[in-house]
Amino acid sequence: xxxxxxxxxDVILIEPDVHRDARGFFLETWHQRKYAEGGVSGPFVQDxxxxxxxxxxxxxxxxLHRPQGKLVRAVDGEVFDVAxxxxxxxxxxxKWVGDHLSGENLRQLxxxxxxxxxxxVLSEAVxxxxxxxxxxxxxxxxxxxxxxxxxxxxxxxDGPTLSAKDSAAPRLAEILDRLPPWxx
Numbered sequence: 262x263x264x265x266x267x268x269x270x271d272v273i274l275i276e277p278d279v280h281r282d283a284r285g286f287f288l289e290t291w292h293q294r295k296y297a298e299g300g301v302s303g304p305f306v307q308d309x310x311x312x313x314x315x316x317x318x319x320x321x322x323x324x325l326h327r328p329q330g331k332l333v334r335a336v337d338g339e340v341f342d343v344a345x346x347x348x349x350x351x352x353x354x355x356k357w358v359g360d361h362l363s364g365e366n367l368r369q370l371x372x373x374x375x376x377x378x379x380x381x382v383l384s385e386a387v388x389x390x391x392x393x394x395x396x397x398x399x400x401x402x403x404x405x406x407x408x409x410x411x412x413x414x415x416x417x418x419d420g421p422t423l424s425a426k427d428s429a430a431p432r433l434a435e436i437l438d439r440l441p442p443w444x445x
Contacts, residue, residue: 262275262276262277262278262289262295262299263275263276264299264300264301266300267344267358267360268356268358269344269346269353269356269357269358271346271373271376272344272358272370272371272372272373272376273299273300273301273370273371274360274368274369274370274371275296275299275301275332275368275369275370275371276366276367276368277289277290277367277368277369279367286367288367290334290369291305291332291392296332300371301332301371303330303332303392303394304394305332305392305393305394306393306394306395306396307392307393307395307396307397308390308391308392308393309390309391309392309393309397310336310388310389310390311388311389312386312387312388312389313382313386313387313389314382314385314386314422315382315383315384315385315386316381316382316418316420316421316422317381317382317421317422318379318380318381318382318407318416318418318421318422318423318427319379319380319381319424319427320343320377320378320379320380320404320405320407320427321343321345321377321378321379321404321405321406321407321430322377322378322379322402322403322404322405323347323375323376323377323378323402323403323405324395324397324398324401324402324403325401325403325439325440325441326401326441327395327396327398327401328374328375328376328395328441329374329393329394329395329397330371330372330373330374330393330394330395331371331372331378331391331392331393331394332369332370332371332372332391332392333362333369333370333371333372333378333380333389333390333391334362334367334368334369334370334389334390334391335362335363335364335387335388335389336364336388336389336390337364337386337387337388338363338364338382338383338384338385338386338387338388339361339362339363339364339365339382339383339384339387340361340362340363340380340381340382340383340384340387340389341359341360341361341380341381341383341416341417341418342359342360342361342362342370342378342379342380343357343358343359343378343379343380343414343416344357344358344359344370344372344376344377344378345357345376345377345378345379345405345412345414345433346375346376347375347376347377347405347433347440348375348376348440348441348442348443348445349437349440349441349442349443350442350443350445351375351443351445352445354443355411355412355433356412357412357413357414359414359415361383362380362389363384364388374394374395375441375443377403377405379407379414381416381417381418381421383417383418403436403439404426404427404430404431405430405431405432405433405436406430406431406432406433407421407423407427407430409432409433411432411433411434412433
């Protein structure tokens with residue numbers, strides 16, 4: 262199992278050991294001791310599964326007072342998955358990292374609490390699963406504009422399909438005073 266810190270060191274790309282043979286494959290998608298040694302400790306309290314079609318972009322989403330760490334993986338299909346540091350005062354505040362996750366490469370991305378998360382679908386459809394370190398709270402959720410020029414995410418698609426909430430999301434600078442401070 263390989264744990265690789267991204268350019269923002271708190272975000273980790275995980276490449277699990279995959280055991281393949283003529284029947285298919287087997288891998289561990291979570292093993293508390295191994296993942297803790299790699300920098301992903303949980304505890305996890307909620308699992309989510311979403312299905313989205315080609316061109317869908319979901320995000321950027323976060324929770325303010327009950328931030329969620331997320332361990333994300335594509336079960337089937339492919340996404341470009343993104344984490345944005347929204348920890349006010351952090352040395353990497355407003356920076357982003359991303360990676361391709363797919364049912365073929367079986368990679369996972371660890372997005373720690375204090376980051377906004379988003380993804381765009383590159384395949385015909387995708388089934389995305391992610392474990393969360395805190396419960397979802399609609400009253401605590403915020404959205405940030407997917408195309409905020411100050412963040413500058415290089416999404417690998419044009420003209421994404423968005424929800425009404427994501428279409429109307431404010432830029433990061435517009436919600437700066439609402440963000441909790443970094444406690445580094």
